[in-house]
Amino acid sequence: MSRAPQGPITIRTMSSSDLETALDWAAQEGWNPGLHDADCFMAADPAGFLMLCADGEPVGSISVVRYAEAFGFLGLYIVRPDWRGRGFGRRLWAAGLERLAGYRVGLDGVVERQADYARAGFVTAYRNIRFTGPPRPPGPPDPRIVPVDDVLLPAVLAFDRRFFPAPRDAFLRCWLRGEGRRARAYLADGRVVGYGVRRACRLGHKVGPLFARDAAVAEALLTDLIQGVAGPVAIDVSEPNRAAVRLAESLAFAPSFETARMYRGARPDLPLAETFGVTTFELG
Known part of the structure; x- marks a missing residue:
């Protein structure tokens, strides 16, 4: 009361x-x-x-x-x-x-x-749907997926710029490299064509963001990020990206929560077809 x-x-x-x-x-x-x-x-x-x-x-x-x-x-x-x-x-x-x-x-x-x-x-x-599911056992490494180190960081920051309405380098420098995180990028011909971050949460882990040029890159990154962790894994998927929904379902993830992305003012033109996981509901 x-x-x-x-x-x-x-x-x-x-x-x-x-x-x-x-x-x-x-x-x-x-x-x-x-x-x-x-x-x-x-x-x-x-x-x-x-x-x-x-x-x-x-x-x-x-x-x-x-x-x-x-x-x-x-x-x-x-x-x-x-x-x-x-x-x-x-x-x-x-x-x-x-x-x-x-x-x-x-x-x-x-x-x-x-x-x-x-x-x-x-x-x-649009709606965002949180899918939650089991981690995967460790598998063979994919040579196209590499850690986001100091050398690669500028390229990842540049890649991220298309996916957010404003630069957010100060936030990402922590988000990508902070404690309890695993950040990986997918390279094709030496270029970043996708990246994702897994972080430890109060219960299990979350993956976010997960940005990729196509579903195959997203699947490779997500598979890498959810290997060998304890507890459930969650990823927040933007519903208009049906390939992202199918990817989550293919990994035996199920809906557990939802939000609506809402804007006051002009809606930004972002590449939702390449957005396979939202960064965070708190900061966008």
């Missing part, structure tokens, strides 16, 4: 420990964040995470990350269950959108909030 605050209500920029708290809340919501997401999220935009406090304690969170070219992404929108029903969510929402004023904004909305987001001017572009 929610309770009335006795003191002032404040909204502040999150510290690193605040962000860890918000990710704990996300885990309690069943969103299964990565074990080491916080540092990479902060790298994207250190001022892009807001915490609402009542009686001096954190009770609500929202991420409103600004990228270049006036693009922003909204996520981690949570009010603690014992503080709901007091209007705190509306305060957070207003503060978040104020920070993104003048920006084209994307979000991945859970089913129960999509009507609310539509009333706020967000338009559904």
Whole structure:
């Protein structure tokens, strides 16, 4: 049961420990964040995470990350269950959108909030479906799939640029190389034609992003990334890419969660036919 605050209500920029708290809340919501997401999220935009406090304690969170070219992404929108029903969510929402004023904004909305987001001017572009399934036993290495090392990193950053509405190099430098991650690229004639990242999560692992020029490259990368890990593996698939859906199903993955990718402002023209796995619902 929610309770009335006795003191002032404040909204502040999150510290690193605040962000860890918000990710704990996300885990309690069943969103299964990565074990080491916080540092990479902060790298994207250190001022892009807001915490609402009542009686001096954190009770609500929202991420409103600004990228270049006036693009922003909204996520981690949570009010603690014992503080709901007091209007705190509306305060957070207003503060978040104020920070993104003048920006084209994307979000991945859970089913129960999509009507609310539509009333706020967000338009559904397509569904994302989380497929979850078993890892695979280790197999023979594919010589076309290589680690994303310092030498290859610039080429992977350049390849990623087509798949996101704005440059995100600071975020990716952490996402690709951070703790608990496996990043692999697929080379054809010395060129990057696909890449993917696997990261450890509260439960099992997630693969994201998974970008590839075609389904064969995506399958080779995904097979490599899900070998030899413990626990279930999840990948968030954009439903318009039917080849991605078929690939997940062919590996005995089943739908376990869904969101709607929604935008306020012009929808970006991204290559969904080559998008086999979303990077993260929190930051796009």
